Amino acid sequence: xxxxxxxxxxxxxxKASGRVDSETSVALRxxxxxxxxxxxxxxxxxxxxxxxxxxxxxxxxxxAQKTAKEKGGEVVLAxxxxxxxxxxxxxxxxxxxxxxxxxxxxxxxx
Amino acid sequence: MPSLTVEARxxxxxxxxxxxxxxxxxxxxDRRGVxxxxxxxxEAAANIMEHGYRGAGGLITCSWELHPRGLAITxxxxxxxxxxxxxxxxxxxxxxxxxxxxGLGVHLMRQMMDEIxxxxxxxxxxxxxxxxxxxxx
Numbered sequence: 001x002x003x004x005x006x007x008x009x010x011x012x013x014x015k016a017s018g019r020v021d022s023e024t025s026v027a028l029r030x031x032x033x034x035x036x037x038x039x040x041x042x043x044x045x046x047x048x049x050x051x052x053x054x055x056x057x058x059x060x061x062x063x064a065q066k067t068a069k070e071k072g073g074e075v076v077l078a079x080x081x082x083x084x085x086x087x088x089x090x091x092x093x094x095x096x097x098x099x100x101x102x103x104x105x106x107x108x109x110x
Numbered sequence: 111m112p113s114l115t116v117e118a119r120x121x122x123x124x125x126x127x128x129x130x131x132x133x134x135x136x137x138x139x140d141r142r143g144v145x146x147x148x149x150x151x152x153e154a155a156a157n158i159m160e161h162g163y164r165g166a167g168g169l170i171t172c173s174w175e176l177h178p179r180g181l182a183i184t185x186x187x188x189x190x191x192x193x194x195x196x197x198x199x200x201x202x203x204x205x206x207x208x209x210x211x212x213g214l215g216v217h218l219m220r221q222m223m224d225e226i227x228x229x230x231x232x233x234x235x236x237x238x239x240x241x242x243x244x245x246x247x
Contacts (some may be wrong), residue, residue, distance in 0.1 A: 021127075022156040023120035052127075052145070054152045057215040069206060083145045090201030090221045091214050107160050 017049035041073025162189030
């Protein structure tokens with residue numbers, strides 16, 4: 001898995017590619033925590049290059065969303081692949097996140 | 111029956127997924143079915159690593175066989191018995207700050223599979239996951 005971050009005027013985009021499981025979710029959690037620890041709580045998670053996400057990834061997203069909202073920000077999801085979106089639905093996570101189907105609209109959320 | 115034995119470490123989850131994805135393809139599952147099989151086995155194996163072996167390591171043997179209606183996968187371990195059928199359903203609808211993350215993996219596993227069987231014996235624990243092809247529910 002590869003993770004890149006890009007800072008815009010009003011938010012930061014985290015982009016992860018590949019597969020998120022119990023092994024790789026550690027790096028994803030670190031990426032979110034690094035931003036949140038530096039009070040960058042407006043975060044777009046660009047999921048367009050993700051192939052797979054297990055519940056380990058969902059736990060990272062839940063924890064990041066709680067911290068972001070406590071800090072007055074939010075995590076929004078962009079371009080969630082269809083099979084990962086189905087898991088988000090099955091785990092009841094969809095109502096906890098705003099989902100965008102393109103990056104421009106997701107960045108424009110902030 | 112194809113089988114793969116790995117150390118119970120998260121670094122080996124990708125090997126287990128690739129192994130059962132091959133079985134799912136041979137069983138005739140489409141992209142969604144192959145993903146479901148990989149996700150269920152990943153969640154099951156991650157639970158064995160974390161709760162069965164409590165992070166202390168051990169071996170997991172995964173095997174699959176074509177089932178008349180789809181695919182049957184068995185995971186064997188010698189850790190603490192952890193019957194997923196005893197895991198309470200997760201919290202799916204409380205608000206963000208009340209939401210608990212526990213039980214999501216077992217929940218996903220149940221959603222992805224048609225049958226889950228668990229046996230704890232003197233030879234270890236056997237978790238069998240069965241998935242039917244869509245037209246054969």
